[in-house]
Structure formats: C-alpha cells, structure tokens
Amino acid sequence: MRKTVTVFGATGTAGSACVDELIEQKLFDVQVLVRMGRDTDRSTMQGGRAEAGRQSLYARWQASGVKLVEADTASHASLIPALQGTHHLVSCAPYSATEAQYALIYAAREAGVERFVPSEFGFIYEWEQFWPTDTEHRAMARQKAFIRRVIELAGLDYTIIPAGMWPEYYLLEPVAVMGDGDTPMAWSTGRDVGRIIPHVLAHPASRNAVCPIAATAYCSWNELLDVRERLLGRKVERHYLDAAQWKAAYAAQPPGPIRTLMAIGVAATECPEGMSLWAHWNARYLPQFRGTPLAELFPDVIEPFVAAMRASLAP
Ligand SMILES: NC(=O)c1ccc[n+]([C@@H]2O[C@H](COP(=O)([O-])OP(=O)(O)OC[C@H]3O[C@@H](n4cnc5c(N)ncnc54)[C@H](OP(=O)(O)O)[C@@H]3O)[C@@H](O)[C@H]2O)c1
Numbered sequence: 001m002r003k004t005v006t007v008f009g010a011t012g013t014a015g016s017a018c019v020d021e022l023i024e025q026k027l028f029d030v031q032v033l034v035r036m037g038r039d040t041d042r043s044t045m046q047g048g049r050a051e052a053g054r055q056s057l058y059a060r061w062q063a064s065g066v067k068l069v070e071a072d073t074a075s076h077a078s079l080i081p082a083l084q085g086t087h088h089l090v091s092c093a094p095y096s097a098t099e100a101q102y103a104l105i106y107a108a109r110e111a112g113v114e115r116f117v118p119s120e121f122g123f124i125y126e127w128e129q130f131w132p133t134d135t136e137h138r139a140m141a142r143q144k145a146f147i148r149r150v151i152e153l154a155g156l157d158y159t160i161i162p163a164g165m166w167p168e169y170y171l172l173e174p175v176a177v178m179g180d181g182d183t184p185m186a187w188s189t190g191r192d193v194g195r196i197i198p199h200v201l202a203h204p205a206s207r208n209a210v211c212p213i214a215a216t217a218y219c220s221w222n223e224l225l226d227v228r229e230r231l232l233g234r235k236v237e238r239h240y241l242d243a244a245q246w247k248a249a250y251a252a253q254p255p256g257p258i259r260t261l262m263a264i265g266v267a268a269t270e271c272p273e274g275m276s277l278w279a280h281w282n283a284r285y286l287p288q289f290r291g292t293p294l295a296e297l298f299p300d301v302i303e304p305f306v307a308a309m310r311a312s313l314a315p
Contacts, residue, residue: 003087003114005201006031006069008104010061011054014121015092017194019057023064025198032061033082034070073100079107088201090117092194098143105147105154115157117201118147121193123267123277124162124212131270135250137263161200162212163188164278165268167224167297168305169261172313174237176249178268181221181240185268186214186278189301192291199286212279216291227294228302243269258313 005022009015010032022030049057058068071082083089089108093100101118108116125141126148151158164186170176188196192215200206200213217224225236241249246265253259271277282289292301 002027002029004029004031004085005088005090005198006033006083006086007090007092008033008073008100009092009094009119011049011057012092012094013190014119014194014197015090016057017191018090018092018197019061019066019194021195022198023061023066025202027198027202028088029067030061030065031067031069031086032058033073034058034068036070036072036078074103076103076107076110079103080110083107083111083113086111086113088115088117089113090197090201091119092121093119095119095122095140095144098140098147101147102150105150105156109154109156113156115159115201115207116151116154117159117161117197118144118151120144120161121163121166121188123164123264124210124279126160126210127271127275128267128277131267133247133266133270135263135266136260137267141267157208159201159206159208160210161193161197162186162210162278163193164212164214165264166190166193167216168302169309170264171228171236171302171306172309173306174239175221175225176262176265177221177225177238177240178246178265179221179240179242181225184218184220185276186212186280187217187219187224188213188215189292189297191301192216196282196286196289196291199289200282203285205285211281211285213282213286214278214280214291215282215289216297217294218280218283224294228298231295231298241265241269246270 005028007019010019069082072078091101125144128141129145167187196215200211229236246269250262250266253262
C-alpha cells in the first residue's frame with residue numbers, strides 16, 4: 001500500500017518545493033493541509049504568499065492528483081479527522097509560527113499518524129540550544145528542540161532535517177562572513193530544502209533520526225563567494241567577523257530582520273570545535289540527489305532575493 005504524506009505550510013518556500021517533488025517522486029499519495037479560518041500570517045521574511053498565488057498552487061496540485069484537506073489548524077476537533085489516513089506529516093511552518101505545531105502533533109497522534117517531520121531546516125538545534133549567549137536565534141533553537149521532545153512524548157516517529165544556511169539570506173553586501181570563511185558548511189537554498197524532504201523521508205535511515213543535509217552545496221564561505229565573484233565578474237564586498245564581533249554587532253542592532261540574521265552569526269561563530277552545526281547526510285545516504293547548481297542558483301534565486309532584501313531595508 002502506498003503511504004500518504006500530508007504537508008503543512010505547503011504554500012511556503014520549502015513547503016511548495018516539497019509538494020512539487022512529492023508529485024515528481026510518485027512514491028507517496030500526497031495531501032496538503034489547507035488552513036481554514038486564517039490565523040494571523042507570520043511568514044518568514046518575505047511577507048508570505050498572496051491569496052491568488054495560493055489558489056493557483058492548489059489548482060495546479062489538484063490537477064496532479066494532490067488531495068486538499070481543510071482544517072482549522074488551531075483546533076484538534078478539526079485537525080484529527082483531517083489527518084486520518086496520513087502516514088507522514090511534514091511541517092514547513094514558518095519559524096515565527098513554530099507553536100502552530102503543538103496542535104498538529106497532538107492531532108497527529110490521535111489520528112494515528114506514524115511520523116512527524118517538524119519544521120527545522122536550519123542548524124542542529126539539539127546542540128545550539130545549549131550555546132551560552134542568549135539571542136533570539138537560541139530562543140528559536142530551544143523552541144524547535146522542545147517540539148522534538150513533544151513529538152517523542154506523543155510516541156510518534158520523527159525525522160529531523162537540519163539544512164544549514166539558506167544562502168539567499170546571508171549574501172547582502174558587504175557580506176558578513178561567519179568566522180574565517182574556510183570551514184566547510186552546509187548550504188541549502190529554500191527550494192532545495194523542500195525538494196530533498198521526500199527523498200530523506202523515503203530513506204530507511206531517516207526514521208527516528210537527525211539527518212543534517214547540505215541540499216545545495218557543502219563548501220566554505222570563501223568557496224561560495226569565489227563562485228559569486230566569478231559569476232558577477234567583480235569583487236564581492238565582505239567582512240570577516242569572529243564570535244566577539246558578532247556578539248557586539250548583535251547587541252548594538254535594534255530589533256528587526258537584520259538582528260534576526262545577526263543572531264545566526266553569533267550561533268555559528270560560537271560553535272565549539274568538534275560540535276558542528278551542520279553536516280552532509282545526503283552525501284552518504286542520497287548521493288543521487290542533485291541540488292541546484294550554483295551557476296543557476298546565483299542569477300535565478302540569490303541575486304533577485306538579495307536585491308529584494310536590499311530594497312526592503314532601504315530607509
Ligand atoms: N536555515 C535558514 O537559513 C532558514 C532560512 C529560512 C527559513 N528557514 C526555516 O525553514 C522553515 C520554513 O520556512 P519558509 O521560509 O519555507 O516559510 P514561509 O515561506 O514563510 O512559509 C511558511 C508557510 O507556512 C504556512 N503557515 C502556517 N501557519 C502560518 C502562520 N501563522 N503564518 C504564516 N504562514 C503560516 C503558510 O502556508 P499555508 O498557507 O499553505 O498554510 C506559509 O506559506 C522554517 O522552520 C524556518 O525557520 C531556515
């Protein structure tokens with residue numbers, strides 16, 4: 001019998017790529033959880049998808065055999081029947097609505113769901129939650145690590161997918177490099193995060209496991225910036241900041257999206273030797289998976305994303 005995967009947060013960056021890949025993969029029956037009653041939208045950075053965009057995605061997916069299931073996602077009574085028949089529930093909720101997953105986890109247990117994939121897709125939060133400096137990123141890491149405890153408490157299987165850094169978020173010039181720029185780390189553009197989820201889920205080693213992927217590239221900041229310089233045909237302005245400099249910059253920055261990103265710099269540079277916040281699980285378990293080539297990713301995704309970010313931050 002084919003298993004059914006249901007995706008929550010399906011119209012977001014990671015969620016929409018995940019649904020598209022599930023359709024391509026043809027391994028699972030695919031369902032999308034549609035939020036009824038529209039709770040306040042708190043999407044990650046880009047301000048979310050307009051209603052017309054959501055509806056056109058739904059129409060395209062339905063034409064490919066995806067089933068839409070509607071539920072008031074804050075209500076167990078509404079969620080439980082919607083989740084019946086689901087084997088794997090994948091959450092791609094924005095980090096600003098991490099708590100939306102509590103209701104999902106309880107309802108998943110009641111509905112007989114086997115496995116819950118929480119919305120992680122960043123550092124290895126199990127480790128980051130214990131870093132000494134209290135930043136808004138560590139608070140998010142602790143909340144995401146707590147969600148995993150709740151999944152275990154519910155007796156559900158889990159698959160945790162740390163994805164390293166989404167490069168599009170960190171390349172506004174002058175680029176603030178985290179550390180000396182020479183350490184290899186995981187880079188996963190939002191779309192590749194979504195694309196790799198169905199493959200991680202289908203692999204037997206992902207059951208009750210932490211699977212830290214590098215969906216797009218596993219390379220250092222310097223290697224990534226070298227590619228960008230080659231493609232742009234010019235130098236990319238950058239600063240190299242160590243842990244003390246990131247902490248000072250974070251402390252001086254008023255609240256807002258730049259401060260949120262700076263907190264990630266604090267986490268990355270405070271990472272003790274030998275306790276990496278990123279790894280390359282897919283090199284070993286999914287060697288056939290191909291992330292978007294950097295020569296395509298920079299012009300198609302990263303440069304437009306960076307330009308939009310620059311425009312949104314302009315006074
Ligand atoms: N490591 C990194 O550098 C990095 C960067 C960005 C994001 N991330 C992580 O990746 C995950 C997914 O992020 P994303 O950028 O793909 O998210 P996103 O584009 O902001 O979309 C999330 C989707 O979640 C759904 N949703 C559910 N409750 C919501 C609410 N209260 N407000 C708004 N939307 C809600 C919406 O879809 P529906 O309308 O279909 O429900 C929305 O489209 C998050 O856990 C985030 O922390 C990591």
